[in-house]
Amino acid sequence: VEDAAATAAAAEANGGHVVVPAMEVMDLGAMAVLADAGGAGVGVWQPGRHRGFEVIAETGAPTWFELHTRDYEASVAFYRDVFGWDTHVASDVPEFRYTTLGEGDDALAGVMDAAAMLPEGVPGRWSIYFGVDDADATLAQAVELGGSITRPAEATPFGRLAELGDPTGTAFKIIQP
Template sequence: MATRERAPLGAPIWIDLTTSDVERAQQFYGAVFGWTFQTAGPEYGGYVNAALGSRPVAGLMRNDPQWNAPDAWTTYLHTADADATVAAATSAGGQSCVATMDIPDKGRMALLTDPGRGFFGLWQPAGHDGYETADEAGAPAYFQLTTRDYAGSLEFYRTVFGWSTETVSDTDEFRYSTASFNGVPALGVMDGSAFLPEGVPATWTVFFGSDDVDKTIELIVENGGSVVRPAEDTPYGRLAAVTDPTGAAFNLTSLPD
């Protein structure tokens, strides 16, 4: 298992799942990805930390019905100053959803949306450096923002996070850019205006690595998940879109040989 250094500034650093059934989620992700779990304790509101081997990989928390939000994965971007980043984001057209707060002995966080209403988090580490695995089945391998406001989203994240982006394709059928950190593409922005209905917010999606995407899909279905888009070979690997038993969506991607 490869140890992942702390994510570069502006890059994804952590993910967590807001779920209506924390116990069911642990059973599912444990069976599918081999994760193990440890409750952080009452002082952290029952937050559950997931590990792959001995290294942190994700978090799980209860979805409060009062939030009136579906179960979903949240992607957190690395910041050195959460308050300053929230200020920059709101100035660039974003909106604060949960104000910056301290997580004792761990770091500082905030939740916000971009101009396309894509929901994401900020993480300013101070004891918790985010997920610590790389190039491993069951670990985050890639991230994607799908949005109807493609140009506006790229401008927002370049302005707020200093992303260096490259256009991969610029046709009406497939308009896509990647953002690289230390020379490595870590995420993509897809123009969803051709297929996302009007009014649907932008969506951040995490791709988990798999040694065998088809076998992982079998495990997902056997353990109560669903297939949204079957596995297919692409120039970027074998990909699939799935959900867990309560409908939280994520993608799978094959790992390089």
């Protein structure tokens, strides 16, 4: 973001709240931690000497970010209004409501209506997808290193997808194109 403090103020003005106020991180940049309109945590980074992500959409790097939220409409509006992202409705049927933040190859992330999946009172959460060359080999290596498989690899229109947890239980997803 261009200004972490201004983004935090915009979050509060659009139904979110500040968890950790904007603060300088040496000369590297500034950060803030927010909760969006659906309660999901989101960090913001204002680059200084450290730009942030330099590799994306490659093997071993983040390839996609996805928000699962009980408050779909408020969450989509939050990211559109706070970050100025264009939104594109990918699906709007009762069984599957999904909006991308950006369109086509310019999409940054997706927002999924998870009201039927998340229990009442559970805030939304972001998932991160990492690109891998071989989903099955990656799952085997993760288990060897103390991780756990929460959803085995399966074929999807986007590639072989799996969900796992690191040794502390933090969930993430992998995708093999």
